[in-house]
Amino acid sequence: MSESGPANPARRTLLSGFVAVAASQLAACGGGGGSSGTGTTVQTPPATGATATDLPVVPLVQGTVDGSGTRVFSLQVGAGTTTFRAGIATRTLGYNGALLGPALHLRKGERVRIDVQNSLTESTTVHWHGLDVPAEADGGPHQVIAPGGQWSANFTVANPASTCWYHPHTHGATGRQVVSGLAGLLVIDDPAIGSTGLPNNWGVDDVALVLQDKRFDSSGQIDYTLTANDLQVGYTGDVLLVNGAVAPIFKAPQQWVRLRLLNGCNSRTLSLRLAGNLPLSQVANEAGLLAQPVVRNSVTLVPGERAEVLVNLGTASLGQDIALYASYAATGMGMGSGGSQGEVAAMTIRVDKLAQVGAMTAVPASLPAASAITAPAGATARTIRLDGGMMGSPFTLNGRSFDIARIDMRVPAATTEVWTFTNTTMMAHPMHVHGVRMSILTRNGVAPRVEEQGLRDTFSVDSMETVRVAVRTADTPSASPLMFHCHILEHEDAGMMGQFTTA
Ligand SMILES: [Cu+2]
Structure with a gap:
């Protein structure tokens, strides 16, 4: 990262006037669970009578390095209001602000301390999703921060260069707290591998996009009233936000740009593509760089999953608008195979300035990817069966719902x-x-596609599918439980989660 992005004090007023546009944005997509999707393609109409919203740039923060060489960050979890609709103050939650949170810039090998102050009137936790940290620092359901309380996570950054994120893991309340606005990014660099040549001018040619859907009630407040359908297939909203804004415009230079994509939805699987099927050169999955870029027309992300893609805007003309479309893949959406397939324009990329000096001119042929995890012959085998969900009963793992007092697996x-x-x-x-660190060995007996190789932390297990994964546990034993769970947050909150220790 060559510079820190600007803070975004104007966010609270950025969204005025757009919810009317967005109200019907996802209407044709249905709420999932049905098999009667029309397949209609919906495009967000141009906003009229309103000023287009610039994409809010997620602030990239560096923390401060103390006398012992530890990089220290502070997060305050608090409540505020966000103006999603003109004249309506919507109650939201955020880290160091009213909505979402900053991106914390971490460097592999560095000691880090993150001090969290809970200024909410309810308990929360902060889980570092994808970070390979000691169990005590994981921020799972056991590291509860009471209202008014504080908690500090101490660890040495062990992950390779990647884009991870943080969010609450408060058992039974994760879905509501996340949809209320609690989510932030972790941007990890590895100084040891030097420059990858990938775009790294934060907010200019290296841009993070947090994609989340929300539902609003008639008074403009976030509606987290769960219907029977939500409980079965997960909460879905009818408005898709990018960095907290509806259909914003990212003003981009005429060159290669890097998009760091996070599916931060509670339950929706998002399939993302650019207008004209402009190629996406995927350079990283959710856990780090791929060994070589993969050129794709679209990238599908399950909830919690990330990807980094390069887009060549050097061949676009100045002033050209390129829509980023999001559609809802059937997986994770319906109980059958006929899920809705609507598509919305999540964001517009507007090429509005010449290429920056030093802009990347070609995609690297290879990348310094971290090694995948491989399993030795005779490795201990375990089976995690995804089950339940019949006749409205909760989904379970190996037939059991989560019990915070029960350890499901003891792993060396x-x-x-x-x-x-x-x-x-x-x-x-x-x-x-x-x-843990892990890699997919096979899906239904077949080796994973290139973009599914390397390290992983969040992956789809499709209906009736079997996925074999090599799992490397932490070097240091701990009696503090770690979670394995479904990242459809309503399934997780309802108990589709288990825990293991490495004691
Ligand atoms: Cu699930």
Whole structure:
């Protein structure tokens, strides 16, 4: 990162006038769960009578390095209001602000302390999604921060260069707290590998996009009243936000740009593409760089998953608008195979300035990817069966709902095992494991596609699918439980989660 992005004090007023546009934005997409999707393609109409919203740039913060060389960050979890609709103050939650949070810039090998102050009137936790940290610093359901309380996470950054994120993991309240606005990014660089040549001018040619859907009630407040359908397939909103803004415009230079994409939705799987199917050169999955870029027309992300893509705007003309479309893949949406397939313009890229000096001129042929995890012969095997969900009953893992007092698996530290996720249900579930490094070995017996290789932390297990994963546990034993769970937050909150220790 060559510079820190600007803070965004204007965010609270950025969104005025756009909800009317957005109200019907996702209307044709349905709420999931049905098999009667029309397949209609919906495009957001141009806003009239309103000034287009610039994309809010997520602030990239560096923290401060103390006398011992530890990089220290402070996060205050608080409540505020955000203006999504003109004249209406919507109650939201945020880190160091009213909505969302800053991107914390971490460097591999560096000691870090993150001090969290909970200024809410309810308990919360802060989980570092994707970070390979000691179980005590993980921020899962056991590291509760009471109202008015403080908590500090101490760790040495062990992850390779990647884009991770942080969010609450408050058992039974994760879905509501996330949709209320609690989510932020972790941007990890590895000084040891030097320059990758990838765009790194934050907010200019290296841009983070937090994609989340929300539903609003008639008074303009975030509606987290869960219907029977929400409980079954997960909460879905009818407004898609990018960095907290509806259909914003990203004013981009006429050159290659890097987009760091986070699907921060509670349950929606997003399939993303650019107008004209402008190629996306994917350079990273959610856990780090790929060994070589993969050129794709679209990138599909399950909830919690990230990807980094390069887009060549050097061939676009100045003033050209290029829409970023999001559609809702059937996986994770419906109980059957006929999920809705609507598509909305999530954002517009407007090429409005000449290329920056030193802009990347070609995609690197190869990248310094971290090594995948491989399993030795005779590795201990475990099976995690995704089940339940019949006749309105909760989804479960190995037939059991989460019990915070029960340890489901005791796994040795510093060991590589093979975990087999078998989905016996009628819908896809995005699975996430805390505090390990892992790689996919096979999907239904077949080696994973290139973009699914390397390290992973969040991946789909489709209906009736079996995914075998090599799992490397932490080097240091700990009795503090780590989670493995579905990242459809309503499934997680309802108990589609288990815990293991490395004691
Ligand atoms: Cu699930």
